[in-house]
Amino acid sequence: MLGNDARRTRVANAYFSLFMAIGNILGYATGSYSGWYKIFKFTLTPACSISCANLKSAFFLDVAFIAVTTYLSIVSAHEVPLSSSGAVHAGEGAGETEEAFMWELFGTFKYFSTPIWIVLSVTALTWIGWFPFILFDTDWMGREIYGGDPNGGLIYDTGVRMGALGLLLNSVVLGVTSLLMERLCRKRGAGFVWGISNIFMALCFIAMLVLTYAANSIGYVSKGQPPPTGIVIAALAIFTILGFPLAITYSVPYALISTHIEPLGLGQGLSMGVLNLAIVVPQ
Structure with missing residues (x-):
């Protein structure tokens, strides 16, 4: 569908980021709400506290949404079975190229030019920064900003819910940036x-370190006080701003790697596979 058009690849990934943002907004909104146990009363048991019941309720909602969207996708797709004669003739008429298998994927490394290695290296380094944030963002809010204990107390849960609110705002910015992606890249260039x-991402991560130091210096945690409003707003602002570089990370590298790999003539599968290797290796 995309061929070797970098612009269409960029637009397609921008739409991917947009719909991911919509799903994230719904998910983080669910996580930031603390009253699900009142709606799904059966989730609250002697062995499952309020926090546990809210989490369990979110899982039930998730299962329901997945079931509905999966059904709609299957009903709306109208896929043609590969074994049918129509699919065979369609494939022959389109002149499809054979995609690279895993061993062919690694074998093409020797043909990569310097720009390709630069894109792969920057992508890997970028995701080294993103993965810890994705894993520990709400925990950072609960521990460092609110001073809560994960093993007990509502302070940590309040911080985690506030972190979910920050991620909701992050997803809103991600969605808006996805809509403006093509215009930004056409005006300033994808690179x-x-x-x-990436500069914005680095500055935001540095700001998280500074904010952690400021929170510890104020000393409200040791006094059992809630965090100052300014600290909370600053943390939410960092989460929100990070939506911009995250949207770019989801879209632009794929277009860049597609542009540089196109002369190799091995199709879109190679470019996606190579870039995915640069993403999963940092994990």
């Missing part, structure tokens, strides 16, 4: 936009 987004 320039990607570079600026």
Whole structure:
């Protein structure tokens, strides 16, 4: 569908980021609400506290949404079975190229030019920064900003819910940026936009360190006091701003790697596979 058009690849990934943002907004909104146990009263048991009941309720909602969306996708897709003669003739008429298998994927590394290695290296380094944030963002809010204990107390849960609110705002910015992605890249260039987004990402992560130091210096945690409003707003602002570089990370690198790999003539599968390797290796 995309062929070797980098612009169409960029637009497709931008739409992917947009719909991911919509799902994230719904998910984080669910996580930031603390009253699900009142709606799904059966989740609250002697062995499952309020926090546990809210989490269990979120899982039930998730299962329901997945079931509905899966059914709609299957009903709406109208796929043609590969074994049918129509699919065979369609494939022959389109002149499809054979995609690379795993051993062919690694075998093409020797043909990569310097720009390809630069894109892969920057992608890997970028995701080294993103993965810890994705894993520990709400925990950071609960521990460092609110000073809560994960093993007990409502302070930590309040911080986690506030972190979910920050991620909701992050997803809103991610969705808006996805809509503006093509215009930004066409006006400034995909490489320039990607570079600026990585600078924003680095500055936000540094700001998290500074904010943690400031929270510890104020000493409200040791006094059992809630965090100052300014600290909470600053943390939410960091989460929100990070939506911009995250949207760029989801879209632009794929377009860049597709542009540089196109002369190799091995199709879109190779470019996606190579970039995915640069993403999973940091894990």
